[in-house]
Amino acid sequence: MFELLYWLDLFGVIVFALSGALMAGRYQLDPFGVVVLAAVTAIGGGTIRDVILGTQVFWVANPIYLYVILATALLTIIFIRRPKRIPKRFLLIADAFGLALFAVLGTQKALGLGATTSVAIVMGTITGVAGGMIRDVLCNVIPMILRQEIYALAAMLGGCLFVIFNWLGLSENVATIYAIIGALALRLAAIYWQVSLPAFQIVDKEK
């Protein structure tokens, strides 16, 4: 049981590290800069979650995550010779997997640490979106969450679905996987069909 969550967590770290490394490929980053950007993206959200919850930061407790990130970044550099050739969508999809995984796993960890439902869902959202936010801010790109495609909603949905499935008495594993699938499906659909909720305001010339 713990097993599954552990592998899902590692997978989330890998896809976020990949998204960070791909973003790095769009800048003149040397390999070490790539590693740093991959690491910030992959552990940023979980680090903020653990610090706010006052629990030991996950990668300090288990450095395996650092090696996984290092390996992911280096493999990206070695195998992807022309990151610019990789369609932008590929980065978006990697980010979507990380978003869905971390939003659900973050909610679960917070609940496990005794957080209330609302706090747990917020923690899940932070875990899912913060790493990508930091990646985008460092690269001086407007964070995805501030763009139109359903993003924050997908993260919140993941947390809410997990809570609901729990209430419905599903096993933790099943609840986790269904919640991840739900959040991922929503986000991927939004990317694929460029679906988006009605914006609070139509942006006009003035900025």
Add this chain to the structure above:
Amino acid sequence: MFELLYWLDLFGVIVFALSGALMAGRYQLDPFGVVVLAAVTAIGGGTIRDVILGTQVFWVANPIYLYVILATALLTIIFIRRPKRIPKRFLLIADAFGLALFAVLGTQKALGLGATTSVAIVMGTITGVAGGMIRDVLCNVIPMILRQEIYALAAMLGGCLFVIFNWLGLSENVATIYAIIGALALRLAAIYWQVSLPAFQIVDKEK
């Protein structure tokens, strides 16, 4: 006594959430993005303060803040049909109220937790300015604190006034309110008359 501080704290959260939601109105954010930006602005400063002080984060201890932010963001979306029509100054004023309230309340909380005077004033400044800083950085806007109108000074003044009024033996409530009024008056005056301290350097073409 605690009562008053509690309501002032909630009021600070509301005005900062409002400033975040109004800022969101200047971008193509969907309702969930608006909620996220409002939340980051409203709890960012206090979260950093609590994490640095090593105390439990206030909104984890009391999730009511999250519901207040959610309500504020939704009401902003519902009632403000054309955020762009809202004069920029409105956002500045909401931000000024949050700045003054959080700078003083942050200083007070730090002192209550046994921080030294200098640390407490820095904590108050962080509480007052960090949320708005994160909001502006996420929106790729130069943070207000890096613009000319007296901003950092207003925050520091709030903390210093509270400390001084305490030394003068005023009741905590009175000291709090006077300090808030002092910081708020300074900041509002700076906004109204575009007052500003002599800059360290006149910006020239080169950037």
Add this chain to the structure above:
Amino acid sequence: MFELLYWLDLFGVIVFALSGALMAGRYQLDPFGVVVLAAVTAIGGGTIRDVILGTQVFWVANPIYLYVILATALLTIIFIRRPKRIPKRFLLIADAFGLALFAVLGTQKALGLGATTSVAIVMGTITGVAGGMIRDVLCNVIPMILRQEIYALAAMLGGCLFVIFNWLGLSENVATIYAIIGALALRLAAIYWQVSLPAFQIVDKEK
């Protein structure tokens, strides 16, 4: 022994505060904005390190750092009448000293708190680069770590050298100083000769 590390730490705070103040001179910041930017640059990295390690934040434990930053910022304002006249390289060199010092001292502190080698080196890197990152992000400048000159590598090298020198049985003082010299030399050489590692990707028009 502690003595030396203490002074090196203070020196690192001073040079980073100086780099923050010089950066502030490139914007229309009032003296208080300069102090804030200097402070964020000087204590940002160490604060994140301490928070992640779950130890008391260094400047909360010992406020002397705050006074040192205040003094550095004010002296910069007083003595540097035309920050724009100061060659950009001066800011880079101050930043390089802070980077080397904090990367090594951060690694050492993490090891002293029982962190594993890999975690300690990551902590050192965070301590060395985070403050400057925040400074650059706040000023809406692409962080140095995302530019070409060897930067992340210099920070990691500092931490690795310290660990290696320790293994070789050098006294902590000697290991610290040699590691700092090594990281500093690499970074300064990179600045001086604009050396840089082969980038992961050549940036083309598209951005």
